[in-house]
Amino acid sequence: MSSPYLPQRAEILEVVEETPNIKTFVLRPERRLEFKPGQFVELTVPGVGEAPFAIASPPFQEQLEITIMKTYDPSLGRHGSLTSAVHRMQAGEKVGIRGPYGNSYPVEASVGKDVLIVGGGIGLSTLRSFLLTLLHEREKYGKIILFYGARTPADLAFRREYERWRQQGAEVHLTVDVGTAGWTGNVGVVTILFDRVKLDFKKEIAVVCGPPIMIRFAVEKLLQVGYKPENIYVSLERKMRCGVGKCGHCNIGHYYVCKDGPIFSYQQVKHIPEWW
Amino acid sequence: MEKIRAFLPKEKTAEALKKLSKTFPLLAPVQRWENPLLEPIDEQKVDRIVLDKRLASVRQLFLPAVEFLLRYSPDLSRLEPQFFETSAVVLGLRACDLRALQLLDRVFLEEPVDEHYKRRRERITLISLDCIEPWEACFCTRLGYTPYPKEGFDLNLSPVEDGMIVELGSPKGLPVFEALAEFTTEVTPRMLEQREENRKRAERKLEGSKLQGLERVEGLGENRWKEFSRKCVECGACLNICPTCYCFSLSERRMAEELARLRFWEPCIFEGYQKVAAGVNPRPELHSRLANRVLHKFAYYYRRYGTYACTGCGRCIEACLGNIDLREILEAAQ
Numbered sequence: 001m002s003s004p005y006l007p008q009r010a011e012i013l014e015v016v017e018e019t020p021n022i023k024t025f026v027l028r029p030e031r032r033l034e035f036k037p038g039q040f041v042e043l044t045v046p047g048v049g050e051a052p053f054a055i056a057s058p059p060f061q062e063q064l065e066i067t068i069m070k071t072y073d074p075s076l077g078r079h080g081s082l083t084s085a086v087h088r089m090q091a092g093e094k095v096g097i098r099g100p101y102g103n104s105y106p107v108e109a110s111v112g113k114d115v116l117i118v119g120g121g122i123g124l125s126t127l128r129s130f131l132l133t134l135l136h137e138r139e140k141y142g143k144i145i146l147f148y149g150a151r152t153p154a155d156l157a158f159r160r161e162y163e164r165w166r167q168q169g170a171e172v173h174l175t176v177d178v179g180t181a182g183w184t185g186n187v188g189v190v191t192i193l194f195d196r197v198k199l200d201f202k203k204e205i206a207v208v209c210g211p212p213i214m215i216r217f218a219v220e221k222l223l224q225v226g227y228k229p230e231n232i233y234v235s236l237e238r239k240m241r242c243g244v245g246k247c248g249h250c251n252i253g254h255y256y257v258c259k260d261g262p263i264f265s266y267q268q269v270k271h272i273p274e275w276w
Numbered sequence: 277m278e279k280i281r282a283f284l285p286k287e288k289t290a291e292a293l294k295k296l297s298k299t300f301p302l303l304a305p306v307q308r309w310e311n312p313l314l315e316p317i318d319e320q321k322v323d324r325i326v327l328d329k330r331l332a333s334v335r336q337l338f339l340p341a342v343e344f345l346l347r348y349s350p351d352l353s354r355l356e357p358q359f360f361e362t363s364a365v366v367l368g369l370r371a372c373d374l375r376a377l378q379l380l381d382r383v384f385l386e387e388p389v390d391e392h393y394k395r396r397r398e399r400i401t402l403i404s405l406d407c408i409e410p411w412e413a414c415f416c417t418r419l420g421y422t423p424y425p426k427e428g429f430d431l432n433l434s435p436v437e438d439g440m441i442v443e444l445g446s447p448k449g450l451p452v453f454e455a456l457a458e459f460t461t462e463v464t465p466r467m468l469e470q471r472e473e474n475r476k477r478a479e480r481k482l483e484g485s486k487l488q489g490l491e492r493v494e495g496l497g498e499n500r501w502k503e504f505s506r507k508c509v510e511c512g513a514c515l516n517i518c519p520t521c522y523c524f525s526l527s528e529r530r531m532a533e534e535l536a537r538l539r540f541w542e543p544c545i546f547e548g549y550q551k552v553a554a555g556v557n558p559r560p561e562l563h564s565r566l567a568n569r570v571l572h573k574f575a576y577y578y579r580r581y582g583t584y585a586c587t588g589c590g591r592c593i594e595a596c597l598g599n600i601d602l603r604e605i606l607e608a609a610q
Contacts, residue, residue, distance in 0.1 A: 001395070003357035004388040005345050005526065005537060046350050047535045049528050073555035080553065094352045212556060237552050241525050244388050248523030249542075249550060251568070252558075254576040274558060 004244050007044045007096030013063065014091050018157045019150075022122060023087055024056060024067040029097055035059055036104030037129035038235060038263050041066065042243045044096030048085040052240040052258070054126030055100065058133045064097075067125035067157065101243040102262045105130040105207055106233055113204035114142035118218045120149050120190050120210025124157050126235050126262075127209050135168040143201040145171040149190030149214070152176050153183045173197050190214060191221045203227045207263075209235035212276045219266055229267040236262050236269075236276070280444040280453070282460035283467055284433075289440070292459040293322045293367075299455050300365040300401075305331050311591075314366065327368060327405060327433075333519050333591065334373040337366060338380065338396045339541070341516075345392060345526070346537040354534075359392060363399040365452055370407055372416055372589035374428035376519030377402075382581045383522060392539075401448050404429040408474055410482050413590030415603055417482040421588060424475050436470040485610075490574040490584055493609040498563065504605055505563040507598030512543035514592035514600075520573065520585045523549075544569055570605055 010029040017023055033041070035055055043066060044050045057065035070087045071080035089095070107130070115134060119127045127146075134141050146165070150156045153176050162172045173193050175186035186196055190210070203226040208218045215234050222232050238250035238257040245259035253272035255261060269275035284292055296302050297317045304325045305312035311332040317325060348355045377397070384393040407414070407423035416423055425432050430449030434441040441463055444453050515521045525542040528535060542549060545566060550559045559565050577585035586602075593601050 001357065001359060001391050003345060003391055005392075005539070006355055006357050007352070009352040009355070044352075044528075044537075046348070046352060047528050047530050050526060050537070069553075071553045075555040083553075096348075096352050096355075212558075237556075238558065239550055239552050246383055246390060246522075247525065248544060248572070249525070251572070251576060253571075254579045274564065276558070 004246075005098070005242065007042065007050070007098045010064070010095050010097045012089055012091050012093050012095060015089070018067065018159070019155050021070045021072075021087075022067060022155075022157050023070075024065050025086070025089075025095075027064045027066060027095070027097065029064060033064055033097070033100055035100035037107060037133045038104040038126060039100035039102050040126070040240070040243075040262060041097045041099035041101065042240070043068075043086070044098075045082055045085045045089070046094070046096065049082045050096070050098075051082050052101070052243060054129070054235070054262075056125040056128050058129050058136060060136055061132075067122070067128075069122040099243060101240070101258055103260070105133075105235075105263055106205060107133055110134065110205050111140050112142060114145070114201040115204070116145045116147065116201065116206045116222075118147045118190060118206060118208045118210070118222070120214035120218075121151065121155065122157065123208075123210035123214070123235070124148055127207065128158060128161075130207060131165065131170065135165065135170060138169045142204070143171065144169060145173070145201055147173050147175075147190055147193040147197070149175045149177070149193070149210075152178050153180050153185075189217065191217050194221045194225060199225060203231075205231055205233070207233045207235070212237075216276050223266075229270060230265050232266040233263050234266060234269070234276075236264060238262075281463045282442045282453070282456065283439055283463045284442050284456060284460050285439040288459040290322060292456055293317075293325060294319055295455060295459075296365065296367075296452065297322055300452065301362060302365050302367065303337070304367040305329065312368075314368070317367075325367070328409070330370055330407075330411065331368055331373065333517055334366070334369055335376065335380070335519050335522070337364070337400060338377065338393055339384075339522055339524070339539075342538055342540045343392065344536055344538050347531070348535050348537070350535060357391070360396045360399055363401075365401040365403065367403040369402055369404040369429070370589070371404065371421065371423055371425040372414075372587035373519055374402065374404055374425050375421060375587040376589075378428050379520045379577075379581075379583070379585050379587070380522055401430045401452060402428070403431045403433065403449070403452065405432070406434040406471070406475060407478055408435055410478055411590065411594070413593040414482055414588065415484060415487070415590055416588035417479055418484045418487045418603075419584065419586065419588040420486065422475070423478045423482060434471045434474070436467050436474065441467055441471055487603075487606045487610065490606055490609055491578045493570055493605065494575040496567070496605075496609060500608060501563040501567040504600060505566040507600055508545070508562060508566055509597055510545050510547070510562060511597055512545055513595040513597060515543035515545060515569070516541065517591045517595040519587060519589060519591070544572070570602070574606070574609075 010027040014026040056067040240258040241247040250257040306315040384390040429445040573585040
């Protein structure tokens with residue numbers, strides 16, 4: 001008899017430091033995970049706890065990657081206990097994973113379409129799985145554009161990969177809230193890219209993930225420039241405790257983010273006041 | 277199908293309960309606080325069973341307030357799910373308790389099946405009772421239910437003059453029914469008439485306008501929720517006493533040599549209930565959390581499972597320190 005709360009063991013093969021507070025954990029689960037871009041897993045740090053994290057790697061890749069930010073809760077004045085603990089872990093150590101859970105990005109619906117991906121901060125983690133999936137079969141899609149913003153240049157996640165994404169056929173546009181010495185790129189929140197970049201692509205599919213406030217403003221901007229609510233997809237964050245639609249924690253109105261989401265079209269959630 | 281029934285005379289009841297306590301791992305209501313609590317009953321404790329009051333909540337048996345789900349080694353090489361290993365016969369449930377279990381079943385027995393819960397459902401035999409004297413806060417009939425069980429029991433007891441009618445509800449109840457056989461006699465038509473009269477009388481006492489279309493609570497505006505939550509002190513009593521509240525959290529515990537994962541009740545009225553990374557709280561206001569609790573039962577659960585997650589037992593009304601009356605909220609949605 002099995003339990004839906006039973007994780008499987010995964011070995012940490014490598015820890016990649018993305019930014020001062022973001023690390024990518026390359027994992028080898030005992031049983032290979034079949035998943036779709038946009039899905040998440042529940043990650044157990046033994047003896048510390050369990051929390052949901054998006055899968056950052058694309059499904060066709062052998063190794064599973066989870067990119068995790070060490071969070072800081074200003075109301076408590078301390079870092080998150082689970083993200084701190086996982087950040088202390090090293091290659092060779094074991095974690096538990098359950099999943100994959102949730103729905104996925106509109107890969108099929110993107111065929112033949114121009115796709116705009118809008119990310120903020122650690123939100124790029126789940127979007128990366130989608131982006132790499134599109135780039136894997138590049139010829140199937142129209143233009144692929146990434147708008148990505150982070151707090152400072154040092155906080156830009158997956159920095160080593162932007163050039164490769166460009167070579168593979170993505171337009172990559174970056175901005176930071178606060179520039180530092182040597183930064184010659186855009187300064188301002190991610191929505192300024194809508195004004196700075198020539199929007200010479202069809203307003204067909206847009207996919208958004210980032211901090212709540214950023215998602216809200218990005219959606220507003222997307223509507224303004226002509227995206228239809230049903231073609232704007234947001235990946236939402238809630239406290240998915242169980243991941244299987246039972247514990248009740250992650251509801252947004254009648255939806256469970258863990259089961260009906262985490263990806264919703266704006267059309268689905270726009271009437272629910274607490275969507276964000 | 278012909279109902280299988282027997283009559284347990286009043287003067288044999290104590291003896292019969294004694295036998296049950298010796299034959300089965302018996303749990304029954306014993307007076308502790310205002311509402312009796314379920315306790316293991318041995319021969320000495322039989323005379324402390326109270327059947328004329330109702331239980332605080334039966335949920336604890338199926339979804340314990342704290343439950344070990346897994347034990348595992350720090351390197352995760354050993355992962356052992358924990359399941360309910362014994363069995364129990366529980367006496368004293370009401371129609372509302374049985375209905376509550378059916379509501380929990382929809383959540384915990386749908387895919388992926390919660391085997392922890394399922395095992396308890398399979399191994400616990402349910403003996404219910406007709407409500408003869410409903411309580412002030414009861415409003416089951418207003419939701420279209422009856423104060424006596426129609427289904428979901430393994431054995432049901434209906435108090436009548438000079439004793440109780442024992443009715444078999446499922447094969448699971450058979451061993452208990454058989455254990456009672458030496459004390460019971462045949463049920464007469466007069467007894468069944470009495471049962472019918474008692475049931476009708478209880479329903480009459482509960483009379484009130486039907487509460488319908490309750491999914492419309494979703495339409496109550498923010499100001500109404502602010503009003504309703506004015507007296508809420510976020511104690512969580514309504515959620516802990518509710519037979520259908522099931523929201524839970526998971527956490528890890530370090531034991532001597534090993535680690536454990538446990539599940540515990542987490543009331544959605546508490547401020548940190550939905551808090552996510554970096555302290556962001558999607559539901560920071562009390563009134564929106566109270567609204568969510570009521571909407572979960574009458575709108576969200578309804579959309580998902582086609583029925584309300586409320587049995588009209590009124591326990592939340594009795595428990596509320598601020599005298600918030602769920603019936604008033606539901607009436608506002610009419």
